[in-house]
Amino acid sequence: MPGLEQALAEIAAEMAQRTDRGDVAGYIPQLSKIDPMKFGMAAVTNEGQVILAGDADQPFSIQSVSKVFTLTLALGKVGDGLWRRVGREPSGNPFNSIIQLEHENGIPRNPFINAGAIVVSDVLLAGHQPREAIGEILRFIRSLADDDTIIIDREVAASERATGYRNFAAAHYMKSFDNIHHAPELALGVYFHHCAIAMSCRQLAMAGRFLANAGRSPASGHTVVSAERARRIAALMLTCGHYDGSGDFAFRVGIPAKSGVGGGILAIVPGVASLAVWSPGLNANGNSKLGSIALEKLARAMNWSVFAP
Template structure:
């Protein structure tokens, strides 16, 4: 893409000096330790060129961004049968809300809110021990990013397990409806640990390449998922990837994307690029404040929105 390196460097510098940085997540104690001044960005285009700036190589807890990859794995295991356990509609509620579960008989609204991701994790766990399921998820992430250095942040995982009472409530409530089929502590253990995977912007952008190229890794030609499945995962990212801020993200950025409360966002430009940004300060919906602003600037300056200029 013309001017990609220059635009990425300019945006990183603009974000570095902005005073409005959002608020770092503190309900998971270990995440509260993040440096609110950090900002990183990486863009991988179709040729494999990486434009990166700022704290692009600093690892951070990807949190809910991992749900894109667990959804991909679960669909590979059970196909469209997954949609009998989790919906595909925007929630309009907080990412950890229990209200809709009560109204909708324990079926989570989509795979990117916490309840939905716990149900997806339970699908991956079927027939496996927790350690095996978690190993499968981690191997998949390393394979996609072509980087065996990706690890799980044990301190973050332990912090989530100590304080994840609302997630425990969500899982137990779904268990009462038969949506969760494995022991709740097994499912939650895998869930907490895959949310605690640590990656840099560069690694995350590399891992997301297959979604930008019809399910294929353009570097190797390997077909990770079929084009139709990649298109549908992108569709759910567009409509549900930012919790109750998904509409605002689509309106301002115009790309499929998935955020995490660690401050990261993975975004996809179909046919052109995968993008990762990171800034730990969050907005009121739990999405990276500067991350969204940076992506909005990037799509405007390079004409990347899927909705046109």
């Protein structure tokens, strides 16, 4: 795509000079060890062009970006019945908040906050042992990315389990409303492991291609989800993908995206391209600081926006 390669190179060069990089997620011990100077960016167009910049081939913990893929799987299993257990509204609160659960009878606001993703993990557990559900998630992501080398970082998963007190609290609280159907520890085991999947920007952008291509995998031509479901997943990414910073991201960038506290962001330009960016330092909302800035600059340079005429 004319101009895209140059835009990525210029943005990566600019980001390399930035000193205001945010703070790594210190509350997860394994993530606190990541070098905040890392920056990678990848774009995969619907025509198959792959453009990389910076540390685009270095794997990182995708964390909550994985919730896009678990949501896709859960919708494939239970369809719109999922929305009886999880809402579709922005939370307006931090990603690990449990305040709204009390007021809303154990129904999480959306599938991208932690509580919502734990319910999604519980849905994926149905009829499975945790190991089987985790394997299904990993196989799905590998197939989307067309890459069998993608792994789960077991040390990150163990680190999250050891420090995930709020997630345990949310799961047990939702269990009291019968919105977790399995033992909370089992649902949390699935949740912690899918958050600990490690991918590079290249792999992540490849895995997101189906959302930019009306639900179809450009590599195989197979339909992953219907075009309507792809639009709806993208809509949730736009409105809820950056937690209590989602409105500001939509205002500044204007394309669907999902962030993770590992510093990654998966972004979708419908009909055009799948994008991934990684910079470990986070802003006050728990989203990649430089990643958000880089996507804003790229969207402006390429005139990408779901609000464009």
